[in-house]
Amino acid sequence: MANALERLKKGMLTYLVLEVLSAKPMYAYQLIKEIEKVTRGRYKPSPGSLYPVLKKLVNSGAVELIVENSKKTYRITETGMKMLNEMRKDREEFFQQFLKGPGRELIDVLVSVGLLIKENRKKIDDEKHKIILELLKSCEKEITRVLFE
Numbered sequence: 001m002a003n004a005l006e007r008l009k010k011g012m013l014t015y016l017v018l019e020v021l022s023a024k025p026m027y028a029y030q031l032i033k034e035i036e037k038v039t040r041g042r043y044k045p046s047p048g049s050l051y052p053v054l055k056k057l058v059n060s061g062a063v064e065l066i067v068e069n070s071k072k073t074y075r076i077t078e079t080g081m082k083m084l085n086e087m088r089k090d091r092e093e094f095f096q097q098f099l100k101g102p103g104r105e106l107i108d109v110l111v112s113v114g115l116l117i118k119e120n121r122k123k124i125d126d127e128k129h130k131i132i133l134e135l136l137k138s139c140e141k142e143i144t145r146v147l148f149e
Contacts, residue, residue, distance in 0.1 A: 013045055013053050015091075018076060018084040021063065025075035028054065 013035075020026065020034040028050060036044040054074060057063035062080035066073045076084070117124070117132065124132065 013049060014057065015084070015087050016043075016045075017050070017053055017057065017074075018062065018080055018087065021074060021076040022081065022084055025066070025073045027071065027073055031074065 016035045032045055058065050062077060062083050064075045064077050
């Protein structure tokens with residue numbers, strides 16, 4: 001599960017980096033601030049999560065690194081724009097197929113549970129944390145069983 005979550009986070013960060021760079025070239029610090037702005041403060045990538053994604057994008061040719069006066073600026077390339085457009089297309093297909101159909105109710109419940117936990121996080125002591133975590137792990141196992149048996 002942790003690996004899947006990390007891949008999901010990196011995939012989302014890759015999308016966000018390309019999305020904000022499609023507007024204009026930026027320094028890493030600007031990228032962090034712009035991603036925070038785009039996500040309305042819900043997500044602020046750390047430099048430790050941003051730099052590996054930027055390195056991967058530069059190595060793949062999706063982003064160009066420009067160094068001037070020891071300042072590093074990142075700019076999206078044509079390859080990066082193609083990658084971003086494909087990601088946008090995949091995202092739109094997901095929303096059309098899943099969120100507008102019967103899957104919408106599943107997402108609504110997941111969001112409700114997440115908001116419930118977030119809004120009541122100050123009430124969650126170590127014991128409640130342990131119980132909630134076990135409930136979520138049990139739920140994950142049951143969903144996996146339903147999907148794959």
